[in-house]
Amino acid sequence: MAEQRAQGRHAGLTKQQVVDAAVRLADSDGAAALSMRKVARELGVEAMTLYHHVPNKQALEDAIVEHVLDEALESVSASGPWERVVSDYGSALHDGLQRHPGAAALFASRPAITERTMDQVEALLEVLHDAGFTPRDALLVVYAVAGAVIGHHASGRAADDAAAPSTDVGVAGGRPLFSAAAADGPVDTQERLAFTLRALVDGLRVRLAAL
Structure with missing residues (x-):
């Protein structure tokens, strides 16, 4: 009876369940610790069962990127x-x-070219091309924005702590501009990224006008 239940559970497993489990593990343990065996253990199945849904670990990593991107967009x-x-x-x-x-490390290390991600890129390219960008420039815009965002995340949260102004220990002493900049508190990831995106858009607007 136990064997029948296990077989039924294996037969009912879907690719989405596999991907969901992989995303959970990547979030809890980091992408570097991800393995087919660990995903299988999370789902309570044999590792070989996963190969009915994803051919290898690289395909699983691509599926994680696709899933996170699809959810985000x-x-x-x-x-x-x-x-x-x-x-x-x-x-x-x-x-x-x-x-x-x-997923940040996966976004930074692999292109994850799948049908779904390419459809998403194509939709963005259409918007930019309709606005007047050449196809090449439109693709570079997508890469620039993605690179800016992924770079902020790939650097890790420790970067926020390292960059945070420490006026309480006198680090800013004798540096009036730094003190003025730090007066409103640390510059966190959200503020840095918002500034970066505004600067990118402003620069792209100038480039578009010159085309």
Whole structure:
């Protein structure tokens, strides 16, 4: 009877369940610790069962990126001014990586070219091309925004602590500009990223006008 239940559970396993389990493990233990065996243990199945849904660990990592990106961009509309679409894309990607910090290393290390991710990129390219960007420049815009966001996350939260002004221990003493900048508190990831996205959009607007 136990064997029948196990067989039924194996037969009912879906790729989405596999991906969900992999995302949970990556978030809790980090992407570097991810393995097919650990995902199988999380699901209560044999490791070989997973290969009916993903051919190898690399495909599983691609599926994690696809899942996080799909979840993040679900609320982003590919209509309206290109500036808003670009900003929304960057903000949504940031929020997605906030929810799934384990995926940041995967975003930084692999292209994850799947049918779904390519459809998402194509939708962004259409918005930018309709606004006047060449196809090449439009792709570079997508890469620039993604790179800015992923870079903030790949650096880790420790970067926030290291960059935080420490006026209480006198580090800013004798440095009036630093003291003035630090007066409102540490510059966290959210503020840095928002500034970066605004600067990118402003620079892209100038480039577009010159095309």
